[in-house]
Amino acid sequence: KAGVTQTPRYLIKTRGQQVTLSCSPISGHRSVSWYQQTPGQGLQFLFEYFSETQRNKGNFPGRFSGRQFSNSRSEMNVSTLELGDSALYLCASSLTSGPYNEQFFGPGTRLTVL
Amino acid sequence: GIQVEQSPPDLILQEGANSTLRCNFSDSVNNLQWFHQNPWGQLINLFYIPSGTKQNGRLSATTVATERYSLLYISSSQTTDSGVYFCAASHRDNYGQNFVFGPGTRLSVLP
Numbered sequence: 001k002a003g004v005t006q007t008p009r010y011l012i013k014t015r016g017q018q019v020t021l022s023c024s025p026i027s028g029h030r031s032v033s034w035y036q037q038t039p040g041q042g043l044q045f046l047f048e049y050f051s052e053t054q055r056n057k058g059n060f061p062g063r064f065s066g067r068q069f070s071n072s073r074s075e076m077n078v079s080t081l082e083l084g085d086s087a088l089y090l091c092a093s094s095l096t097s098g099p100y101n102e103q104f105f106g107p108g109t110r111l112t113v114l
Numbered sequence: 115g116i117q118v119e120q121s122p123p124d125l126i127l128q129e130g131a132n133s134t135l136r137c138n139f140s141d142s143v144n145n146l147q148w149f150h151q152n153p154w155g156q157l158i159n160l161f162y163i164p165s166g167t168k169q170n171g172r173l174s175a176t177t178v179a180t181e182r183y184s185l186l187y188i189s190s191s192q193t194t195d196s197g198v199y200f201c202a203a204s205h206r207d208n209y210g211q212n213f214v215f216g217p218g219t220r221l222s223v224l225p
Contacts, residue, residue: 033211037155043200043215056210088155094211099144099204100164103211105157 004106025093120216137201145204
């Protein structure tokens with residue numbers, strides 16, 4: 001069974017631009033969560049999507065948004081990029097959104113903002 | 115929200131040694147996982163263990179939910195065990211998949 005896939009793996013953007021990252025969950029998984037990892041803040045939850053609806057949202061500005069499609073694939077978008085948005089963005093999938101569900105992570109997208 | 119702490123922050127071992135990594139969480143959880151982050155950044159699942167004890171080869175983990183801690187044991191460590199180990203938990207009242215991660219333990223296994 002294929003794991004979680006993320007595209008692109010690496011991305012370089014300049015301040016003010018916007019970016020879209022993509023995540024395909026494990027086949028049959030319907031929940032997709034996004035996390036940001038930086039050296040200073042560690043791993044932080046961005047948001048979760050389940051059945052095309054945002055279930056939870058972390059403490060990030062409105063420049064960070066996402067969506068989920070009917071095939072459970074998810075995209076996240078960051079508008080008006082700032083230098084501080086440089087990070088590893090990780091996506092995780094799980095079977096459903098409820099408790100007692102194991103999460104599986106993709107390889108990540110490393111975003112550099114210049 | 116829930117707070118997750120890990121200790122020690124750094125650990126240096128000689129190959130073959132055993133180690134114990136600890137994760138403390140501030141409230142009851144409905145989900146707890148241990149991960150190993152490889153040099154390329156991917157989080158590798160080690161254990162899904164909201165309670166109880168599990169073993170997988172040289173690794174084992176125990177979560178004592180009533181006392182709000184989890185332990186990861188690595189026996190006969192190998193250089194390939196090097197990396198950062200994360201514990202992540204979800205609060206008991208949370209019905210979504212939003213983990214709070216600990217700061218990690220950086221393990222270095224020397225040959």
